[in-house]
Amino acid sequence: MGVALLAARGLVGGYGAAEEILKGCELAVAPGELVAIIGPNGAGKSTLLKAIAGLLRLNAGTILLDGTEITALPARARARAGIAFVPQEANVFPTMNVRENLEMGGFLEPRAARGRIEALYARFPVLAEKRRAAARTLSGGQRQVLAMGMALMVKPRLLLLDEPSAGLSPKAAEGLFDAIAAIHAEGTAIAMVEQNASEALAIADRGVVLVNGASVHSGPARALAADPEMRRLFLGG
Numbered sequence: 001m002g003v004a005l006l007a008a009r010g011l012v013g014g015y016g017a018a019e020e021i022l023k024g025c026e027l028a029v030a031p032g033e034l035v036a037i038i039g040p041n042g043a044g045k046s047t048l049l050k051a052i053a054g055l056l057r058l059n060a061g062t063i064l065l066d067g068t069e070i071t072a073l074p075a076r077a078r079a080r081a082g083i084a085f086v087p088q089e090a091n092v093f094p095t096m097n098v099r100e101n102l103e104m105g106g107f108l109e110p111r112a113a114r115g116r117i118e119a120l121y122a123r124f125p126v127l128a129e130k131r132r133a134a135a136r137t138l139s140g141g142q143r144q145v146l147a148m149g150m151a152l153m154v155k156p157r158l159l160l161l162d163e164p165s166a167g168l169s170p171k172a173a174e175g176l177f178d179a180i181a182a183i184h185a186e187g188t189a190i191a192m193v194e195q196n197a198s199e200a201l202a203i204a205d206r207g208v209v210l211v212n213g214a215s216v217h218s219g220p221a222r223a224l225a226a227d228p229e230m231r232r233l234f235l236g237g
């Protein structure tokens with residue numbers, strides 16, 4: 001195996017003087033790989049994504065992107081280096097229309113924006129149909145597609161998704177997982193936190209289980225989905 005696209009090791013950090021939330025957490029993502037991060041509520045999954053995006057001060061640990069250390073880089077520099085983060089909430093500008101949201105997503109490279117928006121319209125026709133609609137009028141599933149579209153405006157090498165299917169109907173979630181699978185198929189590496197563990201593992205290459213701020217297990221997604229212990233703990237039997 002070559003150099004990992006992302007290699008985060010020994011991450012320790014939290015939100016202040018209180019206890020650490022990440023307690024030696026690690027995450028590796030190979031180029032083009034789709035990794036599903038699962039685990040109980042409060043395990044630190046969102047915190048791990050924030051740490052990788054540069055939104056959390058770490059007390060220990062290293063993060064390498066393509067073999068280059070980025071641990072000390074601020075969030076904006078990490079975005080420029082190719083890491084795009086889609087948070088779980090407040091991930092679109094509600095009063096702006098779809099096209100304006102996509103333009104905001106592409107602010108780092110305004111000259112490429114027009115062509116990339118056209119490519120996104122072709123890839124996700126719902127964005128083209130709704131281009132003049134304010135983001136707040138979109139359905140939950142449409143909003144998540146828009147949030148991912150904004151992230152894709154910078155052609156990221158690594159896309160971080162925090163619970164993209166949260167709050168969606170089963171049908172909308174299915175559509176969203178199809179969209180994520182399509183982004184993966186085009187070669188973008190993705191680290192995705194999900195409560196819908198079975199659905200996430202079904203499209204992932206690998207699964208990582210996070211418990212109490214530490215990565216306790218990592219393996220091929222298919223093996224994880226079939227593991228009786230995993231099924232009992234995270235997959236509803």
Ligand SMILES: Nc1ncnc2c1ncn2[C@@H]1O[C@H](COP(=O)(O)OP(=O)(O)O)[C@@H](O)[C@H]1O
Pocket residue numbers: 015021039040041042043044045046047048
């Ligand atoms: N902004 C914050 N300030 C203080 N504590 C937080 C903050 N965000 C999350 N936490 C705490 O960190 C722990 C892990 O949270 P989180 O990473 O959101 O877990 P998960 O995404 O796995 O459900 C929880 O105990 C949560 O209460």
Ligand SMILES: [Mg+2]
Pocket residue numbers: 045046047163
């Ligand atoms: Mg979370």
